[in-house]
Amino acid sequence: MPLTAQQKRRFRAIVRRFYASHGRQLPWRETRDPYAILVSELMLQQTQVDRVIPKYEQFLQQFPTVERLHAAPLQAVLLAWQGLGYNRRALFLKKAATAIAEQHGGQLPNTVATLEDLPGIGPYTARAVATFAYNQPHVLIETNIRAVYLHTFFAGHDKVADAALLPLIEQTLDRRRPREWYAALMDYGSYLKKTQPNPSRRSAHHTRQKSFANSNRQLRGRIVATLTQATTHTAAQLAATTGFPLPRVREATAALVREGLIQKSGRTYHT
Numbered sequence: 001m002p003l004t005a006q007q008k009r010r011f012r013a014i015v016r017r018f019y020a021s022h023g024r025q026l027p028w029r030e031t032r033d034p035y036a037i038l039v040s041e042l043m044l045q046q047t048q049v050d051r052v053i054p055k056y057e058q059f060l061q062q063f064p065t066v067e068r069l070h071a072a073p074l075q076a077v078l079l080a081w082q083g084l085g086y087n088r089r090a091l092f093l094k095k096a097a098t099a100i101a102e103q104h105g106g107q108l109p110n111t112v113a114t115l116e117d118l119p120g121i122g123p124y125t126a127r128a129v130a131t132f133a134y135n136q137p138h139v140l141i142e143t144n145i146r147a148v149y150l151h152t153f154f155a156g157h158d159k160v161a162d163a164a165l166l167p168l169i170e171q172t173l174d175r176r177r178p179r180e181w182y183a184a185l186m187d188y189g190s191y192l193k194k195t196q197p198n199p200s201r202r203s204a205h206h207t208r209q210k211s212f213a214n215s216n217r218q219l220r221g222r223i224v225a226t227l228t229q230a231t232t233h234t235a236a237q238l239a240a241t242t243g244f245p246l247p248r249v250r251e252a253t254a255a256l257v258r259e260g261l262i263q264k265s266g267r268t269y270h271t
Contacts, residue, residue: 001153001164003171011152011172019184022191024049027057029183034108034133035066038096041128042089042120049190055084066106069097075271078261079228085217087224091261092120110134131182137175139166140182143200144189150199151192161204219244219252224261224271232268 003011026049028040039059043052059080063069069077074094081090096118100108108129109115115126127138141162149165150157174181192199200206212218222242227233235253239246253269256262262269 001168003168008172012174014152015148015181015184015188018188018191019180022187023184024187024190027053028132032133034110034129035097035100036060037133038108038125038129039093041125041132042093043084045089045125046086047084051084055081066097066100066108069094070101074261075228078224078271082225082228085221087221087261088259089120091259095119096121108133110136112136112138131178135177135179137173137178139170139173141165141169142186144186144193145169145182146203146205147189147192147199148185150202151196154202158202159204160202216248216252219248220256223249223252223256223269227262227269227271232265232270234267235269238269 028037031037040052040056043056043059062080063072063077072094074091077090077094078087081087084090099118100106104114109118110130110133112123112126112130115121115129116123118126121129124140124142127140128142130136131138131140146162146165149168150160153168154160154164219242222244223238226238226241233241235246235250238253239249242249244252253262253264257264257269262271
């Protein structure tokens with residue numbers, strides 16, 4: 001779906017006008033430190049902005065540099081991460097900091113290919129860091145950006161695949177100021193999702209999030225939270241502490257050990 005020059009100008013004007021009046025002031029937009037931007041990108045995955053802001057600021061106070069995060073024990077990192085959920089992101093961030101410190105002299109790489117080589121850094125995160133830290137014009141898509149293009153170009157359409165959106169994102173990309181352009185898109189998308197029937201629900205990739213209560217996610221989070229504030233626990237003690245049945249606790253702890261989030265010594269677990 002090639003856009004005309006007039007369509008591109010009109011679309012960019014709508015997004016920029018909104019951003020000029022309603023753009024959000026967010027702490028990760030006030031820095032050009034690639035490490036701080038990497039922290040923000042991992043925190044923002046599947047977590048609302050309002051929850052991320054205080055945790056982001058506290059985390060950077062405790063681990064202000066790649067070297068400090070690399071040197072920190074995993075237990076301290078997980079403790080600082082509490083409240084954000086999806087603890088694997090904290091582990092990935094710690095492993096990425098180690099790779100940056102040991103393989104790149106403490107400097108975050110500035111190419112997408114090298115960023116993708118870091119532990120736990122996928123295609124979107126690599127391109128987001130390259131865009132927001134180094135102002136490189138890469139094609140990005142996430143939930144808010146998706147909402148903007150669905151709302152603008154696919155009104156009345158359902159099950160729209162990202163493959164249909166990506167060419168439009170590339171055609172309308174501001175290649176001189178991609179950092180600012182994507183911030184504007186994300187803010188406009190966030191606004192649309194609050195004031196319209198959520199356009200993202202018309203995406204072929206939309207999935208309704210399962211209930212957190214009694215989920216494996218809740219159980220895993222409780223196990224990690226317990227072990228970061230205690231010495232060791234047996235599976236039975238973790239079952240009593242978390243309120244989950246022992247068989248589910250054993251299954252969850254086995255997965256957490258495999259992933260490297262917790263460790264097992266004899267019959268007890270610890271971080």
